[in-house]
Structures are given as C-alpha cells and as structure tokens.
Amino acid sequence: MQGSARIGGTVSLLTAVLAFQLAGCADTRIGPHQVSALTIRVTVSGLDTDDGLMISLDGAVPQVVSPIWGLVLRSIASGAHTITVSNLGTNCSLHGPNPVVVNVAPGGAANVDLRLTCTATKGVIAVHATVSGSTWPAWLRLQVDAAPPDWIRANQKTFVGSFAGGPHVVRLVAVPSSCRLVGDDSIAVSLKTGGITRDTVLASFDLNCDPDVPVPYGSGDSAVIAFQRGDDIAVVREDGSNTKLLIPGATPSWSPNGEFLAFQRARCVPDWPGCTGDLWMIRTDGSGVAPITASEGFDDSDPAVSPDGKRVAFIRFWNGPDERYLMVSDLTGTSPVVLSISNPYSTPTWSPDGTQIAFTCGSLGPRDGSLGLCVVKAAGGCASYFAQDCPGLQADVHLSDNRFGGSEPAWSPDGQRIAFTLSCLRGECPVGADARATYIALLDPVTRAFTAIVAGQSPAWSPDGRRIVFAGNATNPGLNVINLDGTGLRRLTHDARDTAPSWR
Secondary structure, eight states, X not given: OOOOOEETTEEOSOOSOOOOOOOTTTTSOOOTTTOEEEEEEEEEEESOOSSOOEEEETTOOOEEOBTTTBEEEEEEOSXXXXXXXXXXXXXXXXXXXXXXXXXXXXXXXXXXXXXXEEOOXXXXXXXXXXXXXXXXXXXXXXXXXXXXXXXXXXXXEEEEEEEESEEEEEEEEEOOTTEEEESOSEEEEEEOOSSSSOOEEEEEEEEEEOOOOOOOTTOSSOOEEEEEETTEEEEEETTSOOOEEEEEOEEEEEOTTSSOEEEEEEEEOTTSSSEEEEEEEEOTTSOOOEEEEOOTTEEEEEEEXXXXXXXXXXXXXXXXXXXXXXXXXXXXXXXXXXXXXXXXXXXXXXXXXXXXXEEEEEOOTTOTTOEEEEEEESSOOBSOSSGGGOTTOOOOEESSTTSSEEEEEEEOTTSSOEEEEEEOOGGGSOTTOOTTOEEEEEEOTTTOOEEEEEEOXXXXXXXXXXXXXXXXXXXXXXXXXXXXXXXXXEEOOOOTTEEEEEEO
C-alpha cells in the first residue's frame, strides 16, 4: 500500500526521508577550514500538516524537510544564512520569525529548531445503533450525506470516517424487517474544526426488534448458494427464494459442512489511498465473524476452503515486488505456505480429494497477457516468498496449453471435470459463438478436451454434480442454473451485480 510516513500514530504528509546537499553557495570559495554544517529540525504539535513543509536556504530553490528526520546541510560556507519556511498549509502556524537567520561558525555545526502547531481540518463521525428485543446479530445500512451507503453492525460503536467541518446528516437507509426504529431515521450532526485534536461526534439510533429466530440456511431439502452482490455477501436458496444479505465482502467459499463461509473483506485505513483485502469467515446467521488473514502489505483474495474444512487456499498480492502467490494456510492464517509464485492470478479451487488445486494463471506462449488454467499439488510448498529460497517449489502445470483462454475454474464433486469460464479466442470459439463473449465450459483435466455449454462466467457446481450455477451477461443478468448437457436453463436471481457463486 502506498501512503505517507507515520509519526506517533498519526500520518505525516512526507513519504520518505529526504537528505540532500545544497549547492546554493557553490560560487563561494570555501577553504579547508571553513566547511560547516547546518541541521534543521521540525517539531509538530497538534495534528499533521496538510501540505509538505518546504525550506529555502538563502533564496535557493525550496526543498522538502521531513518532520521525522529533519534536514542536514553539509559543505556550506560559514557565516550568516537565511532560512525561509513555506508551504505551511492552511492548518499550521510557525512559532517565531520567518525567515530565520542563523550564524554558522567556520568548520562548525549549527542547529535550527522549527516549531509548528497544526489544527484539525476534519472531524470524525461515529455511529452506535442499539438493538433491543432480539439477541440475533443485526446489520444496518448507513449513509452520511450523499456518500455511498455502508454497513454497520448493531450494538457496537463504529467510526464511519473523517469529514469536513460543518453540518452533516447521518441516515439509516436499511434495517431488518423485524425491527422498528425508535425516533427518526436521520440525525443531524456538526463537526468543529480548528482545534489541536479532531472533533468526534456520535450519532445514536435505537431499534426494537422481534425476538425472531431466523430459519437456518441449509435446513430442509433446499440447498444454498452464497454469492457476491455488488460489495456484499449474500445467500439464496436454489429455488431463488429467501435472498439474504449477510455482510460486506466478496468471493465467498463454503466450508464443506456448511458451517461457515470464507470471504474477502476490504481493509481501508483512513487518510490512506486505496484498500487492501483480508480473509474472514462468518456463519450464515451473521455470527462468528472472525479474521483468517490480516497482514499489512499484502492483499489477500479469492479464498477456497479445503475439502476437509481445515485449510484455505487463496491468492496473495505483495505490493512491494508486485508479485502474486498461490497460498495455503490454516483457518487462523498462521504458517502460510507458497505453492506457486508469480504465475497465479485468481480463483483457486480444490480437487475433491484435497490433493490438487487448480487456479487461474497467466498463459504461456504467443497469447501473452491472456489467462489460462493451471494446477499444482496441494502438498508441500515453501515458507519463503522468494523463488531463490524455494529450489524445490513445484512448477505449474498448464491445462490450457495455449489452445484456449480460461479462468475461474471449479472442480466437480466427482473430480472428473473442471468447469471454467472460456474466453472465446481465435478458432476456439464454439460454433456460432460471439467472439467477444465468455462461455461456461467443461474440461477433462486428463485429456484436456473441453466443451462449451452456455454463455456466462463464474461457474460453481451443485453438491450432486448434476448442475452448474453461473453468472450471466448483459442479456441474461443475475445467477442462472443449467444442466450439464445445456438443458434446463433457469434464472435464479435478476440482479446484474450477482457473481462469484458458491453452492452447497
């Protein structure tokens, strides 16, 4: 993750330590006993600067100075020098004169201490929704002003984020159908700025809920499909009934006994650009939410729970070297091992016996940049992220062999076939197919023969191995179910955001 350096738990606006030598006095002849040094230190009280602090020595081009390390100027002439501070930002003030005049003795070292006080330009909004009458976990949809809505969990304080000073409106836009809101669904708050600490305001809501006992998913004769709807994890019965949003997240994967779902959850740090992904688990009643991985500097995605329910395969992206890895760890995220380096791209899937893992990988040969299907053994692996430390790391076996573009593999319950998303390339398109479309196809991992079934993407098998659920396209949005021979196509959901199904 890229961002700025941290100072005592707060974020500075400088991303690195900048040390340099000024040549502004290069025209002045310096004798062997006149070489001097000047150290500039910066102390910031209150909050961080909104802009990078700059200093100029004797009118030279301004340079950035780090509040962490300061600035050391060497090989400067002795005598009087003028230091001008600029780019203070609207929220900071400098104590003392500006510019500052300092005298440097011949061959000596002088120090200049710059002291700044910076005040808050934003405040923080926190929300607490109290639910009474039911002990069942409740998730509520919340919106601040016109910002995109987000989910919060009831009966705990949630820091929604930092916002500009002034009035704001906090509104509950979705509550469980079994709950009734006590009071208004909107609360007006106001944030103050200008202080040396950030103002925090709390918006509180109260709800009375029925002592309901939701029907557990998976009970009865109907199987359950978990999937991703937009930025949320949802579940639906295979007859298309009883759709339920569980929690914000992506790419769910069932445990073999249906006890929990593993999923990807975004981790966003305030005032830092972008978000990374961690792996979490949750029960379908909304309880048991717990992290599997939470590693700074890594972006984890596409979890796949092993057939024995004890391990999880996933894709890890390391921001430093910009590398992807196929990983396996236990459900606590400890002792992860690398099974494949660089080539993995996404969507690992276990063979039913737990001995192999197929995944989306970079293809070989002339179709550079396209994707293919690869497989590795699930045993072994390496504890290091560096190939030179893993001489015995197994090579990926390419199932696609450049004959077709493939992604999103899903191993059948009997282990005989792999369903995947077929990229329609060159002469590998099904007869009469749209060359720009993708298709659900079945692959024999031994002979590598494949057959296209229907237009779509993101396949997953039914527990009995007789049907496939998949995400449709623009003309057939939502999740669909189809028999392996291409008959019995049935629409399951109608939301174009629905993708990444997992069936049990």
